[in-house]
Amino acid sequence: MKIAVTGVSGRMGRMLVDAVSETEDATLHGAIERSGHDWVGRDLGEILPAGSGVTVTDDPAKGIAGADAVIDFTAPDATVALAKSAAEAGVAHVIGTTGFDDSHIAQLDACADRIAIVRAGNMSLGVNLLTQLVRQVAASLGVEYDIEVVEAHHRHKVDAPSGTALMLGEAAAEGRGISLSGMADRARDGITGPREAGHIGFHAIRGGDIIGAHDVIFAGPGETITISHAATDRQLFAKGALRAALWTVGKAPGHYDMLDVLGLR
Numbered sequence: 227m228k229i230a231v232t233g234v235s236g237r238m239g240r241m242l243v244d245a246v247s248e249t250e251d252a253t254l255h256g257a258i259e260r261s262g263h264d265w266v267g268r269d270l271g272e273i274l275p276a277g278s279g280v281t282v283t284d285d286p287a288k289g290i291a292g293a294d295a296v297i298d299f300t301a302p303d304a305t306v307a308l309a310k311s312a313a314e315a316g317v318a319h320v321i322g323t324t325g326f327d328d329s330h331i332a333q334l335d336a337c338a339d340r341i342a343i344v345r346a347g348n349m350s351l352g353v354n355l356l357t358q359l360v361r362q363v364a365a366s367l368g369v370e371y372d373i374e375v376v377e378a379h380h381r382h383k384v385d386a387p388s389g390t391a392l393m394l395g396e397a398a399a400e401g402r403g404i405s406l407s408g409m410a411d412r413a414r415d416g417i418t419g420p421r422e423a424g425h426i427g428f429h430a431i432r433g434g435d436i437i438g439a440h441d442v443i444f445a446g447p448g449e450t451i452t453i454s455h456a457a458t459d460r461q462l463f464a465k466g467a468l469r470a471a472l473w474t475v476g477k478a479p480g481h482y483d484m485l486d487v488l489g490l491r
């Protein structure tokens with residue numbers, strides 16, 4: 227499978243180049259970075275040995291030309307622009323990027339009418355298994371159990387709450403049969419008054435080099451249940467993204483997630 231990677235100089239982009247080189251069924255076919263980046267125009271192999279022979283481009287259409295799939299851990303606006311190029315080129319798009327708003331999602335939905343898009347705020351098997359568990363626990367416990375999602379990431383992360391936290395919060399809301407919008411408390415400050423029953427709280431810790439840690443807390447009368455996940459190596463996400471890319475072979479256009487890839491739906 228011919229894979230293009232965008233955001234190739236990023237924390238995840240570098241991981242993906244290595245993951246592709248270590249995967250028998252995949253070869254690195256394209257490398258993309260933002261305009262003005264000093265890697266543009268260079269042979270990737272000069273910087274990342276596993277990228278030898280692939281020239282970094284800032285032209286998405288050029289970077290994905292001839293690829294079967296492109297893997298994208300960048301930023302929301304970049305991802306939407308790339309999805310439009312991928313839809314034109316008929317190239318599957320695996321999206322790890324987080325921090326989307328409703329407008330971004332609507333544009334990705336439109337692209338998914340033409341190509342297979344796999345988008346997940348967390349590409350790990352563990353977190354996607356946990357979303358199923360959280361949904362079940364939330365369905366089993368009444369609103370007397372207050373749900374709070376706490377996440378911690380490295381100091382460089384630019385969006386909050388994390389995509390993973392939102393996945394877990396959405397799973398809890400689905401378990402309760404409610405819509406998360408209007409029930410999410412994403413920041414508390416000042417005299418807030420008592421906690422509103424049925425709401426789901428989100429808290430973001432930022433600091434150091436934390437890869438990604440998430441707790442879903444069910445605080446109830448006389449007991450507290452906590453479901454936790456801690457990532458310790460970004461290769462976890464890169465391998466999940468590569469698994470998603472290989473999964474897209476032969477798939478019809480659509481907007482998929484890791485539950486589809488992992489057969490957990």
Ligand SMILES: NC(=O)C1=CN([C@@H]2O[C@H](COP(=O)(O)OP(=O)(O)OC[C@H]3O[C@@H](n4cnc5c(N)ncnc54)[C@H](O)[C@@H]3O)[C@@H](O)[C@H]2O)C=CC1
Pocket residue numbers: 232233234235236237238239258259260261263299300301304321322323324325346347348349350385389463
């Ligand atoms: N779904 C998952 O499992 C995971 C998702 N992420 C998400 O992936 C995203 C990136 O995370 P990191 O790699 O830590 O960030 P990073 O900042 O290290 O890397 C982002 C890269 O994208 C590049 N970029 C920005 N605009 C671009 C454009 N228009 N064209 C091409 N490249 C462009 C940047 O130059 C940079 O190299 C974040 O949204 C993060 O939340 C991160 C890890 C796992």
Ligand SMILES: O=C(O)C1=N[C@H](C(=O)O)C[C@H](O)C1
Pocket residue numbers: 324347348379380383387388389390391437438439
């Ligand atoms: O920015 C990161 O690093 C991560 N982002 C994803 C998220 O927003 O949940 C996934 C993972 O936690 C690492």
